[in-house]
Amino acid sequence: MERPEIKTELPGPKAKQIIERDAKVMSTSLTRDLPLVVERARDVWVYDVDGNKFLDMTSGVGVTNVGHTNPQVVEAIKNQLDKFLHYIGTDFYYEIQVTLAEMLNDIRPFTEPARVFYTNSGTESVECSIKLARYKQRRPIFIGFMGAFHGRTIGALSFTSSKPVQRRYFSPMVPQVVHIPFPDTFRPPEGVMPEKVTDFVIWYLNRVFETVAPPEDVAAVLIEPIQGEGGYNVPPSDFFPRLKAELDKYGIYLIVDEVQSGMGRTGKMWAIEHFGVEPDIVASAKGIASGIPMGACIAKASIMDWDLSAHSNTYGGNPVASASAIETIKLLRGGLIDNARVVGEYFKSQLRELQKKHEVIGDVRGIGLMLAIDFVKDPVKRDFNTELRNKVEQEAFKRGAICIAAGKSAIRFAPPLTLQKEHVDVVIEILDDAIKAALG
Ligand SMILES: Cc1ncc(COP(=O)(O)O)c(C=O)c1O
Secondary structure, X not given: OOOOEOOOOOOOHHHHHHHHHHHHHXXXXXXXXXXXXXEEEEEXXXXXXXXXXXXXXXXXXXXXXXXXXXXXXXXHHHHHHOOOOOOOOOOOOOHHHHHHHHHHHHOOOOOOOEEEEEEOOHHHHHHHHHHHHHHHHOOOEEEEEOOOOOOOOHHHHOOOOOOHHHOOOOOOOOOOEEEEOOOOOOOOOOOOOHHHHHHHHHHHHHHHHHOOXXXXXXXXXXXXXXXXXXXXXXXXXXXXXXXXXXXXXXOOEEEEEOOOOOOOOOOOOOHHHHOOOOOOEEEEOHHHHOOOOOEEEEEEOOOOOOOOOOOOOOOOOOHHHHXXXXXXXXXHHHHHHHHHHHHHHHHHHHHHHHHHHOOOEEEEEEEOOEEEEEEEOOOOOOOEOHHHHHHHHHHHHHOOEEOEEEOOOEEEEOOOOOOOHHHHHHHHHHHHHHHHHHHO
């Protein structure tokens, strides 16, 4: 069985030097929990500059869904590189971006035909989505969720709320974004039973409608179908149908942020497809182009009918990014989404076995290959065990597994969707040892 190989102390000598240079010239705002300096990456394996080999549980944070440096994607990019790198696709035409839009239309998670606006990142897809909703609705108010992460530009940041540090000193935000609680069944609001969490959130939404946000003035609700940075929180199955029913009463749009949960990660192309409702607008990025910066706002055609020049950019639909995205979608539909479902179920079952051995694992949650374990101090009180989580992250790294945090006390698993069951066995073994070591 192929395994991680750790040959040096971590960070190794070359990595140490680069980290020292980085510390002098890079923005001080960047969070690097693990001292990993990447030299190359293939499939589920990442190699650092000192020759250490790691099993990747992050996909570069939900980006390389088709496996690192996938040869088919690389080939498609190389072919495009020989043709042309850029020709502003928002002012002129080229076929490859049309072909990709047609493919995105084929995979849209709603019945009505779609139109596409290309972006360069997740935050820009979110900006486009909220601008589009505001423009079409001519309504000023938005609803977002506590614990959400939608990006860092001011529009998206006005919804982001997974950590105070993301917002501190950046106000004023976009006005009239009202946050309501996310339906968290593992840590429901005090006094609310887990099975009543949807009731509570819908009650709260209606209180918001009756007080600060008259529903006729609400343009849209923006939500991650599964909260990502906030902790891989999965809403209960009755939540989206009930939310959508409330929104439909007032013609409020449902915008889903699929930047992290989309592109096959959950065993369906879009995570919202697990929940039986159709969104009006989808914000996508990360996994869409396997590492070449790209995003897309995919909306119902009847919504994306704004006037000429109302919204545009320079690099949207870049031909190299489009080539990468086309190949990525082919690979996802050609078996990787199914693999995410099958291996994801196995992974989750193995995490549950691990939970039986370690009562510090309070919760195992997620769908497909978007999974997390949540560390608690006490299994009954379910209080956040941030310190232990951080130690486990470090201990797993020392043993060759790259796992990163989500929320206050969870470790997330978002590996390439090429992951196999034998890789899962290796990770579980590493986690078992890492938890024992962290517990001392
Ligand atoms: C759900 C979600 N939305 C938006 C973003 C922002 O994407 P980007 O960093 O590409 O701007 C992220 C990034 O982690 C995300 O997870």
